[in-house]
Amino acid sequence: MKKLLGLLLCLFVTAGAFAQGAKNVIWLIGDGMGPGTMGLFMEGVRNTQLPQYPDKRSTLEKFINASVTGMYFNNTYDTVVTDSACAATQMAGGVLSRPDRVGVDFEGRPTVTLLEEALKQGKSVGVITDVYVTDATPAGFLAHTQSRRQKYEIARQLVQSGAQVILGGGLRFFDQKENKNLLKQAKKQGWQVVKNSAALSRVQSGRVLGLFSQEAMPFYGDKDRYPSTPTLKEMTQKALELLSQNEKGFVLMVEAGKVDWALHDNEAGPSLWEMINLDETLDTLWTFAQRQGNTLLYLNADHETGVPVFEYRHLDKDTFEHKSAQGEMLYGTDTDYVNYSYYQNLFAHKRLLYYVYPDFKNLPAKKQTAEKLQEMVNEALGVPTDLKLDGKVPSYEELIAKLNQAQGLRWATGNHSGGMLLGVAYGPGAEAFGGVYHNSELKAKFEKALGF
Numbered sequence: 001m002k003k004l005l006g007l008l009l010c011l012f013v014t015a016g017a018f019a020q021g022a023k024n025v026i027w028l029i030g031d032g033m034g035p036g037t038m039g040l041f042m043e044g045v046r047n048t049q050l051p052q053y054p055d056k057r058s059t060l061e062k063f064i065n066a067s068v069t070g071m072y073f074n075n076t077y078d079t080v081v082t083d084s085a086c087a088a089t090q091m092a093g094g095v096l097s098r099p100d101r102v103g104v105d106f107e108g109r110p111t112v113t114l115l116e117e118a119l120k121q122g123k124s125v126g127v128i129t130d131v132y133v134t135d136a137t138p139a140g141f142l143a144h145t146q147s148r149r150q151k152y153e154i155a156r157q158l159v160q161s162g163a164q165v166i167l168g169g170g171l172r173f174f175d176q177k178e179n180k181n182l183l184k185q186a187k188k189q190g191w192q193v194v195k196n197s198a199a200l201s202r203v204q205s206g207r208v209l210g211l212f213s214q215e216a217m218p219f220y221g222d223k224d225r226y227p228s229t230p231t232l233k234e235m236t237q238k239a240l241e242l243l244s245q246n247e248k249g250f251v252l253m254v255e256a257g258k259v260d261w262a263l264h265d266n267e268a269g270p271s272l273w274e275m276i277n278l279d280e281t282l283d284t285l286w287t288f289a290q291r292q293g294n295t296l297l298y299l300n301a302d303h304e305t306g307v308p309v310f311e312y313r314h315l316d317k318d319t320f321e322h323k324s325a326q327g328e329m330l331y332g333t334d335t336d337y338v339n340y341s342y343y344q345n346l347f348a349h350k351r352l353l354y355y356v357y358p359d360f361k362n363l364p365a366k367k368q369t370a371e372k373l374q375e376m377v378n379e380a381l382g383v384p385t386d387l388k389l390d391g392k393v394p395s396y397e398e399l400i401a402k403l404n405q406a407q408g409l410r411w412a413t414g415n416h417s418g419g420m421l422l423g424v425a426y427g428p429g430a431e432a433f434g435g436v437y438h439n440s441e442l443k444a445k446f447e448k449a450l451g452f
């Protein structure tokens with residue numbers, strides 16, 4: 001009976017809190033994370049034995065199943081395709097704007113962002129990214145400039161923003177000659193400036209400005225090379241600890257920025273690793289939201305990048321015979337419909353060829369042979385994969401094309417697409433995020449959920 005009462009109480013508290021609206025908002029943005037990338041990741045997890053997922057289900061899949069999903073446009077004031085700056089500006093500011101603009105509308109007038117509204121209501125706010133804090137997405141939530149390239153000005157505005165938590169890369173925009181005294185000034189204003197994991201973990205209250213690399217933070221797949229640099233998940237845990245000390249609540253934006261970078265490179269394996277990075281962070285955030293009952297958690301993207309798809313292919317005679325001999329050809333035709341092992345190969349990918357290729361080019365000229373390149377590629381991919389170099393050293397672009405040919409993938413672009421995106425909402429006010437809408441409507445939805 002006691003158990004039953006406890007359960008009923010628990011249900012009552014959860015439903016009651018949901019009915020009362022949200023006290024906190026957490027907004028997780030997968031930069032460049034289109035529906036195709038989300039699908040590739042979820043299907044990949046289902047079909048690969050990964051130590052992170054003993055039940056072969058991603059947190060993303062479970063989160064979507066427990067939430068409200070909608071689809072939204074991200075076009076700008078006068079273009080179909082957006083960049084990250086305009087997308088962040090439109091999402092956080094509730095306006096139409098133009099590519100390259102940060103926190104200003106299409107006529108250049110400053111917006112009042114969701115985070116700035118939250119500050120006026122006495123809430124605490126924070127932004128976290130694994131690229132650099134002066135980059136387009138975090139900037140669009142707290143700064144106002146005519147161009148995303150004004151990084152030193154953005155750094156100055158971040159320090160003055162009234163935020164409690166700013167974590168990510170980008171140290172050089174705060175301590176170069178353009179902003180020589182900015183960190184000194186920040187400390188005078190109560191910011192605790194930290195530059196590594198140990199220093200971050202010592203912060204127990206107050207304001208924290210964490211700048212953990214000169215520019216972007218490392219790729220998730222490289223995290224073991226940088227043991228004193230916190231991961232996105234670790235930064236997020238600290239932000240939740242600090243921001244939830246405010247009784248009036250908080251609004252936090254977390255960006256998984258490197259999904260976009262790996263997609264721009266058209267390397268599917270690293271893109272999936274960055275999705276694992278996002279998934280771990282989502283797990284932390286969703287656990288928090290479930291425990292609190294008063295927190296609206298929203299996951300979306302700013303735009304789609306790359307657009308990777310598996311496709312079936314007709315094989316040449318040699319490849320067909322080779323694959324048949326290995327038992328890979330299931331249908332007796334010369335068409336390769338993509339075996340599930342392709343997913344395992346993608347997750348095995350350890351290092352971006354974007355880094356491997358320059359390493360190869362730095363070898364003494366004598367050593368720059370196709371065989372050596374294939375050997376370095378095999379090491380980076382984690383499984384031997386014949387890129388069919390035919391004794392010739394390809395350009396970097398040719399190498400990536402050969403990689404994708406071997407991995408069974410085709411990409412629509414190395415840039416951004418104009419495609420629609422998915423937004424997933426959990427918690428009080430989540431109903432408003434179903435259906436079809438435009439990214440400039442998001443701010444009003446959050447404000448309504450928060451009761452502003």
Ligand SMILES: [Zn+2]
Nearest residue numbers: 031032084302
């Ligand atoms: Zn972006």
